[in-house]
Amino acid sequence: MKKIYLGLMRINNMSQSEANDFLDNAITLGYNSFDLADIYGNRKCEELFGNFLETKKDLREKLFIQTKCGIDSENKNYNSSKHYIINHVKESLRLLKTTYIDSLLIHRPDILVDYQEIKEAFTYLFETGMVKSFGVSNMSPLQIEALEKYTGFKLKYNQVQFSLIHNYLVTEGIFFNMAKENYTLGLIDYARIKNIELQAWSVVQNSNWECFIDNPKYIKLNQKLDSLANKYGTTKSVIAVAWILKHPANIIPIVGTTKIERLKEYKKALNIDLTRNEYYDLIKATDITLP
Ligand SMILES: NC(=O)c1ccc[n+]([C@@H]2O[C@H](COP(=O)([O-])OP(=O)(O)OC[C@H]3O[C@@H](n4cnc5c(N)ncnc54)[C@H](OP(=O)(O)O)[C@@H]3O)[C@@H](O)[C@H]2O)c1
Numbered sequence: 001m002k003k004i005y006l007g008l009m010r011i012n013n014m015s016q017s018e019a020n021d022f023l024d025n026a027i028t029l030g031y032n033s034f035d036l037a038d039i040y041g042n043r044k045c046e047e048l049f050g051n052f053l054e055t056k057k058d059l060r061e062k063l064f065i066q067t068k069c070g071i072d073s074e075n076k077n078y079n080s081s082k083h084y085i086i087n088h089v090k091e092s093l094r095l096l097k098t099t100y101i102d103s104l105l106i107h108r109p110d111i112l113v114d115y116q117e118i119k120e121a122f123t124y125l126f127e128t129g130m131v132k133s134f135g136v137s138n139m140s141p142l143q144i145e146a147l148e149k150y151t152g153f154k155l156k157y158n159q160v161q162f163s164l165i166h167n168y169l170v171t172e173g174i175f176f177n178m179a180k181e182n183y184t185l186g187l188i189d190y191a192r193i194k195n196i197e198l199q200a201w202s203v204v205q206n207s208n209w210e211c212f213i214d215n216p217k218y219i220k221l222n223q224k225l226d227s228l229a230n231k232y233g234t235t236k237s238v239i240a241v242a243w244i245l246k247h248p249a250n251i252i253p254i255v256g257t258t259k260i261e262r263l264k265e266y267k268k269a270l271n272i273d274l275t276r277n278e279y280y281d282l283i284k285a286t287d288i289t290l291p
Pocket residue numbers: 006007008009010035036107137138159160200201202203204205211213237254255256257258259262
């Protein structure tokens with residue numbers, strides 16, 4: 001089933017009442033899965049969400065709350081050691097004002113990863129009921145394979161950068177044995193084989209976190225998005241999300257807007273089934289030449 005999650009990385013500049021209003025509207029629109037991380041707004045995003053949740057206690061079980069840890073913003077590096085993970089999750093729970101997190105992701109690969117420490121941290125968090133399920137973000141198939149093998153935990157999610165412009169997840173396969181750098185190491189097929197949910201972040205941005213909608217660097221793509229937006233009676237960004245949803249791997253777009261109007265519009269993407277030609281035409285409009 002097609003799904004869209006709401007990413008809350010950008011709500012940190014909202015007041016509590018603005019955040020309450022935004023989240024209330026999102027839930028009314030049918031968004032019930034939320035993506036956070038300890039580092040978003042230096043924990044402000046978790047705090048705003050938790051304060052909202054405290055006023056809606058009966059909602060908790062209907063929501064899917066995901067957060068992440070592993071990027072050490074104080075030291076500007078990565079940390080996946082046992083005590084670091086456990087302490088960060090405990091702080092997330094305190095701020096989120098909930099007794100459990102539905103999904104915990106290790107935010108980025110840690111060069112100094114010690115699998116035994118992650119195993120012990122996950123075991124503690126799972127057995128105490130603090131975390132229901134685990135996953136990763138920005139990891140390759142082999143990093144996932146190694147983590148699963150040495151922790152004994154099934155990793156259910158991998159959250160990766162993916163959009164019409166940052167499109168390597170789906171385009172690298174067609175460049176097999178061609179002169180093109182291998183970026184995702186077959187992640188999309190690996191995820192399908194292993195039944196790992198792929199979540200896409202920065203769905204309307206390029207690799208440098210610039211929005212490509214109405215961006216003069218991407219004229220051809222915007223023209224194509226515009227003509228499909230007219231055909232389907234929606235906006236260009238909705239078409240960009242419908243393009244992600246079209247893939248049979250059931251990739252879940254995490255939209256990061258802070259505007260209710262856009263959230264409302266994004267719901268339309270769930271009912272747009274781009275044709276095969278439209279799917280490929282959008283890729284070709286990014287200036288990729290099919291081999
Ligand atoms: N795992 C990771 O490493 C990682 C990294 C980054 C993000 N994330 C997660 O992914 C979520 C989404 O990331 P993101 O916020 O970068 O995603 P996004 O949805 O691609 O980016 C949204 C940004 O583009 C802006 N925008 C400007 N014009 C727009 C238009 N016409 N249509 C739509 N948006 C437009 C939005 O502004 P408005 O607010 O004005 O709409 C917003 O600032 C985050 O909230 C976070 O949960 C994960």
